[in-house]
Amino acid sequence: MTTIEIEKLNYRRNLKTILKDVSLSLEGDKIIGLLGENGAGKTTLMRLIAGTAKNASGTIAIKDDTEADTKKALVSYSNPLGGFAPNTPISKVVAFYEKVYPDFDQAKYQQLADFLQLDESLKLAALSKGTREKLVISLTLARQTSVYLLDEPFSGIDSMSRKKIINSILKWKPAEAIMIISDHYVSEIATILDEVVIIKDQTVVAHKDADEIREEFGLGIEAYYEGLYEEGVTHDEI
Numbered sequence: 001m002t003t004i005e006i007e008k009l010n011y012r013r014n015l016k017t018i019l020k021d022v023s024l025s026l027e028g029d030k031i032i033g034l035l036g037e038n039g040a041g042k043t044t045l046m047r048l049i050a051g052t053a054k055n056a057s058g059t060i061a062i063k064d065d066t067e068a069d070t071k072k073a074l075v076s077y078s079n080p081l082g083g084f085a086p087n088t089p090i091s092k093v094v095a096f097y098e099k100v101y102p103d104f105d106q107a108k109y110q111q112l113a114d115f116l117q118l119d120e121s122l123k124l125a126a127l128s129k130g131t132r133e134k135l136v137i138s139l140t141l142a143r144q145t146s147v148y149l150l151d152e153p154f155s156g157i158d159s160m161s162r163k164k165i166i167n168s169i170l171k172w173k174p175a176e177a178i179m180i181i182s183d184h185y186v187s188e189i190a191t192i193l194d195e196v197v198i199i200k201d202q203t204v205v206a207h208k209d210a211d212e213i214r215e216e217f218g219l220g221i222e223a224y225y226e227g228l229y230e231e232g233v234t235h236d237e238i
């Protein structure tokens, strides 16, 4: 089974504390919503789990392993493709993924690209924001691995396509994998979430089962999340 164990994670950049004392235990097969206001630290936490951000204190173990190579092999992160030149055709980006990631499933990529109607002949610079996000989603989900990190994957995607992707995301997630999605459109992703993790004041202030939020608190996920922010709840009170 896939597990992610984070213990006493602290991360600073340029003398500024970005994450402090984060401890979190996740177990597959789950879709987890990572929620928090702008600048809360969601992207940073994902980059640390993926191993693209380094030099944090504390530990992050994926399947009980803390090695950097394990993170690369077991975590598929929705990298925004910033390292590619603007005139790179989609086909070249796909070829790069195939070369770098042994678990990249070309047939699955093709299914995703067809599903999202991506035109392979286009260059990166010619893609609209939403189309570029569809490419990132296709590349990320085409890997056959244990952990998927989707960082605000739908922000530029039109509402119809967004619903289509959200409704079919379970189909693309291998069983036993953990998928973490950060998104500001909480109500739209709420239906597919098994658990919710909320970041506030640079740390995880809540990790709850989605059904528990509905049953115990009688709230939708969005209302619960907004309530935590409005009430000024701190780490120690949860």
Ligand SMILES: Nc1ncnc2c1ncn2[C@@H]1O[C@H](COP(=O)(O)OP(=O)(O)OP(=O)(O)O)[C@@H](O)[C@H]1O
Binding pocket: 013, 014, 016, 018, 036, 037, 038, 039, 040, 041, 042, 043, 044, 045
């Ligand atoms: N490379 C960096 N150097 C310095 N500070 C950084 C760096 N990257 C992020 N930060 C700071 O860390 C904090 C968390 O940023 P992060 O991008 O992780 O937040 P986020 O929750 O993903 O926000 P958003 O919802 O706006 O995407 C912010 O205050 C940001 O300014």
